[in-house]
Every structure is written in C-alpha cells, then in structure tokens.
Amino acid sequence: MFRFPALSRACCGLLLGGLLPACHEPVDDYIAPPRPPVAVVVTNWAARADSAQAALTQGFWAPTGRFYQKNNAGDQAFNYWWQAHGLDVLSDGYQRTQVADYLTQMRALEQGIKAKNNNTYLNDYYDDMEWLALASLRAYDLTREAEYKATAALLWADIKLGWNEQQGGGIAWRKNQRDYKNTPANAPAAILAARLYALDRNPDDLAWAQKIYAWEKKTLVDPATGAVWDGVNRQGDGQIDKDWRFSYNQGVFLGAGLALYRATQQTSYLEDATRTAAYVLNDGQLSPGGVLKDEGTGDGGLFKGILVRYLAQLATEPAVSATNRANYVAFLKFNGQSLYQRATRRPQFLFNTNWTAAPSGTVDASTQMSGVMMFEILADLQARKLL
Incomplete structure (x- = not known):
C-alpha cells in the first residue's frame, strides 16, 4: 500500500484539505448561460401623432367648406378660433414630417376661414383674431x-x-365690450407682438409687447404664486375673476414671458414664466394627480392643448435650468401617457376632455385638437432627445 513519505501531520492536512476534494462534496461543472437582455419598448410618439392627425382630418374636416366641423357627428357650426388652432395643428404635422399634404390643407383652411367668416379675417373678438394671427405667423x-x-x-x-x-389699460375682449379685459385677449397679443418683433425687428412691436405684458402681469397675475386669473370687470363691477383659473390662461402667460425673454434676454420675463409653470405643476386643482383637469367640451376642450404647447416651448428653452426642464418634460410625458392609455378611443383615435377616462359619445373638434397637440409635442420632444 502506497504511503505518503514521512511528513508532519500539518503537511498531510494541507495536502489532503487543499489538494484533494472531500468525497462528500458534489462536483458541479454546469455554467449558466447569460440571461437575454430585457427588451426596452420605446414609445413612438410620432406614430401616435400621425394617427391623431389622421383622425382629426377624417372625423372633423369639411372638404367642401375647407374648415373643421364642430364635432365628429357632422355638426357644421363654424367656430373661428378653433380653426386657428387647427391651422397650428397642421403646422405641427408639417414641421414634423415635411409632407406636402399638410401644406395643401393649411392653404385650404386659411381660405376657408375667410370664406366662412363673411369674406374677412376680422372678427368681433380680439382673442379670436390673436389666435389666427399667431397661427398665420x-x-x-x-x-x-x-x-x-x-x-x-x-x-x-x-x-x-x-x-x-x-x-x-389692456386690450378688450371684444369690440362691443371695451371695459372688460381678460387674459385671453392680452397674453396672446403680447406673444404675437414679441414674435413680430423677432421677425421684423420693429421697435414698435416690442413696445406693444412690453406694454401689454406689463398690464397683464400687474392686473391678472398673483405675484405670490404666479397663478393667472381670467379677467377684470366682466360684470361691470371692477372685480377680478380670481376663481377662474384655467389651464389656457397659465399657458398663454408663461408663453408671453418666454416670448419676451427671447426678444429681450431680460431674465425677469423667464422668471415669471417659470413661476407660473411651477404653479401649474404643483396646484392640486389645476393638475389633480399630476394630470391637467377636465375643462369641459366646447371652447374648454382646447384649454389643455394651449397649456401643453407653451409649456413644451418653455421646456426647450436653453436658458431654463436642467431641473426645471426635466420637471416640465416629465409632466408633459405623464399627461400624454394618461391621454393615450386612459382617454383615447381606439382604433378611432378619438380623445376625451378628461385625460384620465375613456371617451364616450360625440367628440368636439376642440377636444380632438388638444389631443393632437399633446402627441405632436411629445413627438417633438422625442426628436430632440428630451424624452
């Protein structure tokens, strides 16, 4: 019988313990294969925008009249300021895709608005005209x-x-009620004047933008929170409608601040815009659960679309802090996801006024346009690699 040479017990222990495996320990030579990578599904917001645009045209466009009908049930009522946002939505589609069909429909709509409005672009409501001027510009x-x-x-x-x-001061809401002034007639006018100045560098346009903005901020903006009130003297009593806090008003005021910042590089305008944006993101009544509130059918159907359009513009401003930009983008994405997952009727791709519940019944063109704006905005943010 073979024996180890004479070695100390310690050496034998090392040999036996270190070199010879214990007989009761199993030998496992199996090597697990690497796990397959987890598939990351990237939402295609451009495809969703395409579907939303197609639904708007198929369900609401009146080709003979060259305008958007009131709803998808064929109501031929003409609403001037909805058409202005329709032109903006078509511009969204063209800017994203460069497809010539959008240009054709844009020209048709511009002509159709004039024809349906008694062969003129002028209107009794100053805010309506401001929207068409902005969309045309x-x-x-x-x-x-x-x-x-x-x-x-x-x-x-x-x-x-x-x-x-x-x-x-301020611009009246309509021509036969010159003592009633509101945010819808003033903040968009300030945006328009600032953009005209950016285009032509006419100092008179900048002076108008600053004058209108100063009146709006002094009269209809809460200096503590940045919340934007609706109007003053609506009932002839000099009172401010502080309880009327619509997403529309917040959107156009922060849009005006951004437009004037870009025109002047004065940081106070950008600070105003970010203060109002913070109010939007954090107010439980305006954005319950992080989703913009339901503001009804008719004109109210457009309010959320207006807010998200101007908030997205603020999110893309290079001077905005990285933290604020991330917050704005997250808010917009959360609203867009809620709209798609909970408030879109598929396969028709029709939207609800409430972005947390499925739509039922007839859908207004105003409501549909807000949904298209939301998806176009997210497609743009995705193209900019901000999502």
Whole structure:
C-alpha cells in the first residue's frame, strides 16, 4: 500500500484539505448561460401623432367648406378660433414630417376661414383674431408664403385698436365690450407682438409687447404664486375673476414671458414664466394627480392643448435650468401617457376632455385638437432627445 513519505501531520492536512476534494462534496461543472437582455419598448410618439392627425382630418374636416366641423357627428357650426388652432395643428404635422399634404390643407383652411367668416379675417373678438394671427405667423415662418404674413399683419393692426385705458389699460375682449379685459385677449397679443418683433425687428412691436405684458402681469397675475386669473370687470363691477383659473390662461402667460425673454434676454420675463409653470405643476386643482383637469367640451376642450404647447416651448428653452426642464418634460410625458392609455378611443383615435377616462359619445373638434397637440409635442420632444 502506497504511503505518503514521512511528513508532519500539518503537511498531510494541507495536502489532503487543499489538494484533494472531500468525497462528500458534489462536483458541479454546469455554467449558466447569460440571461437575454430585457427588451426596452420605446414609445413612438410620432406614430401616435400621425394617427391623431389622421383622425382629426377624417372625423372633423369639411372638404367642401375647407374648415373643421364642430364635432365628429357632422355638426357644421363654424367656430373661428378653433380653426386657428387647427391651422397650428397642421403646422405641427408639417414641421414634423415635411409632407406636402399638410401644406395643401393649411392653404385650404386659411381660405376657408375667410370664406366662412363673411369674406374677412376680422372678427368681433380680439382673442379670436390673436389666435389666427399667431397661427398665420407660424405658417409663414414654416413656408415663407407671403399670404400668411399678410393675414397676421392685417389682424395685428385691428387688434391694437382694442387697447384702451379702462381698467388701467389692456386690450378688450371684444369690440362691443371695451371695459372688460381678460387674459385671453392680452397674453396672446403680447406673444404675437414679441414674435413680430423677432421677425421684423420693429421697435414698435416690442413696445406693444412690453406694454401689454406689463398690464397683464400687474392686473391678472398673483405675484405670490404666479397663478393667472381670467379677467377684470366682466360684470361691470371692477372685480377680478380670481376663481377662474384655467389651464389656457397659465399657458398663454408663461408663453408671453418666454416670448419676451427671447426678444429681450431680460431674465425677469423667464422668471415669471417659470413661476407660473411651477404653479401649474404643483396646484392640486389645476393638475389633480399630476394630470391637467377636465375643462369641459366646447371652447374648454382646447384649454389643455394651449397649456401643453407653451409649456413644451418653455421646456426647450436653453436658458431654463436642467431641473426645471426635466420637471416640465416629465409632466408633459405623464399627461400624454394618461391621454393615450386612459382617454383615447381606439382604433378611432378619438380623445376625451378628461385625460384620465375613456371617451364616450360625440367628440368636439376642440377636444380632438388638444389631443393632437399633446402627441405632436411629445413627438417633438422625442426628436430632440428630451424624452
């Protein structure tokens, strides 16, 4: 029998313990294969925007009248300021895709608005005209077609006539009620004037933008929170409608602050915009559970679309802090996901006024346009690699 040479017990222990495996320990030579990588599903917001645009055209466009009908049930009622947002939505689609069909429909809509409005672009409501001027100016920026700029210039000349010194200044809401001033008639006018200045560098436009903005901020903005009130003297009593806090008003005021910051580089304007944006993100009544509230059918259907459009513009401003940008993008994405997952009727791709519940019944064009805006905005943010 073979024996180890004479070694100490310690050496034998090392040999036996270190070199010879214990017989009761199992030998496991199996090597587990690497786990397959987890698939990451990336939401295609551009595809969703395409579907939303198609649903808007198929369900609401009146090709013979060249305008958007009131709803998807065929109601032919014409709403001037909804058409302005329709033009903006078509501009969204063209800017994203460069598809010529959008240009054709944009031209048709601009002509259809005039035809349906008694062969004129002028209107009794100053806020309505401001929206068409803004949409026309944007269409000009995208196409350089002179007709759009001419429309914006015509409207701007008439809008300025709405300014008067009742209630300390401001542009009236409508021509036969010159003592009632509100955010819808003033903040978009400030945006328009600032953008005209950016285009033509006419100092008179900048002076108008600053004058209108100063009145709006002094009269209809809560200096502590940045919340934007709706109007003053609606009932002839000099009172401010502080309980009317719509997403629309927050959107146009922060949009005006951003437009003036870009025109002047004065940081106070950007600070105003970010203060109001913080109010939007954190107010439990305006954004319960982080989703913009239901503001009803009709005109209210457009309110959320207006807010998200201008908040997205603020999110893309280079001077905004990284923290604020991330917060704005997260808020927009959360709202867009809620709209798609909970408030979109598929396969029709129709939207609800409540972005947390499935739609039922007839859908207004205003409501549909807000949904299209939401998806177009997220497609743009995704293209910028901000999502």
